[in-house]
């Protein structure tokens with residue numbers, strides 16, 4: 224194996240420590256601490272794990288955490304009423320509605336009902352528009368975490384060829400826009416892309432956000448490229464009792480060729496939560512007309 228392993232877990236701990244320091248300073252300046260409200264509709268076990276982790280880490284950095292659990296059959300109108308209440312609550316700086324929502328709800332309408340200043344996921348149409356046009360926005364947590372890891376690994380991203388595999392609104396598209404803003408030449412690949420391995424072979428930076436276990440193989444990777452694996456796939460290995468977590472990249476074969484690579488778990492996942500806390504602090508600072516948090520925004 225030749226690649227450097229990018230330790231997202233350790234980097235995320237550094238980000239959280241920076242958030243904690245700046246939360247303490249914000250508290251000293253205002254007498255208040257940032258608050259994050261997380262709304263979970265239904266009982267998806269994976270979502271429950273994330274929400275529990277978010278809750279614990281929010282409290283650890285000195286913020287208030289407000290958890291709202293609603294039954295899967297909750298009416299959309301009731302969820303919208305809760306969002307209206309959180310929008311109006313001065314103790315709440317950030318609102319995250321865990322996705323996916325149950326099928327009977329219109330996720331777009333729900334997301335756009337969140338006050339865009341409190342939209343710490345960066346999914347509200349106003350924040351998407353601001354990101355694309357280069358205005359100050361709330362930047363989606365997973366792509367922001369990937370950007371931090373890439374800047375730390377490579378320094379400037381200017382002039383690099385980047386291939387993002389996946390075009391979702393949550394990961395692929397905002398990732399592509401952030402890389403474009405940092406000066407990369409960006410290709411966005413997806414399920415209809417022709418000759419995907421050849422497209423990926425051009426890349427100095429590969430971001431895989433596909434949701435297909437171990438799809439990206441080592442012989443797709445240009446020697447020395449930086450590989451960011453966003454995928455979180457729970458698989459059941461033959462003969463093994465416990466399910467395990469794998470990424471969208473075949474780790475061993477990619478690590479043999481890449482210059483640097485993120486592992487799963489311990490790569491992008493912990494950065495997503497750290498960036499959620501960073502965004503909540505950013506929202507608090509903007510609302511209280513404090514300076515932007517240092518080193519925590521895109």
Ligand SMILES: NC(=O)C1=CN([C@@H]2O[C@H](COP(=O)(O)OP(=O)(O)OC[C@H]3O[C@@H](n4cnc5c(N)ncnc54)[C@H](OP(=O)(O)O)[C@@H]3O)[C@@H](O)[C@H]2O)C=CC1
Pocket residue numbers: 365388389390391392393394395412413414415416419432433434435453454455456491492493495
């Ligand atoms: N680490 C973290 O914090 C997070 C991890 N994730 C993980 O990242 C992965 C992607 O998530 P998300 O973006 O929400 O997923 P989506 O399912 O919304 O999007 C997947 C994208 O991959 C593309 N795709 C699917 N199959 C192929 C294929 N065979 N070849 C090329 N492209 C393909 C799809 O193309 P098309 O548009 O044509 O259908 C789509 O654009 C998942 O594993 C998810 O669990 C997600 C969020 C946070």
Ligand SMILES: Nc1nc(=O)c2c([nH]1)NC[C@@H]1CN(c3ccc(C(=O)N[C@@H](CCC(=O)O)C(=O)O)cc3)C=[N+]21
Pocket residue numbers: 272273276319320321322323344364365455468487488489490491492493495496
């Ligand atoms: N509104 C909304 N915003 C999100 O950001 C959002 C969401 N909905 N729905 C689900 C996805 C997924 N997601 C992850 C967060 C942390 C880890 C994470 O911490 N992963 C650990 C492992 C955790 C484990 O063991 O299961 C790791 O990769 O090391 C993973 C995935 C955020 N998402």
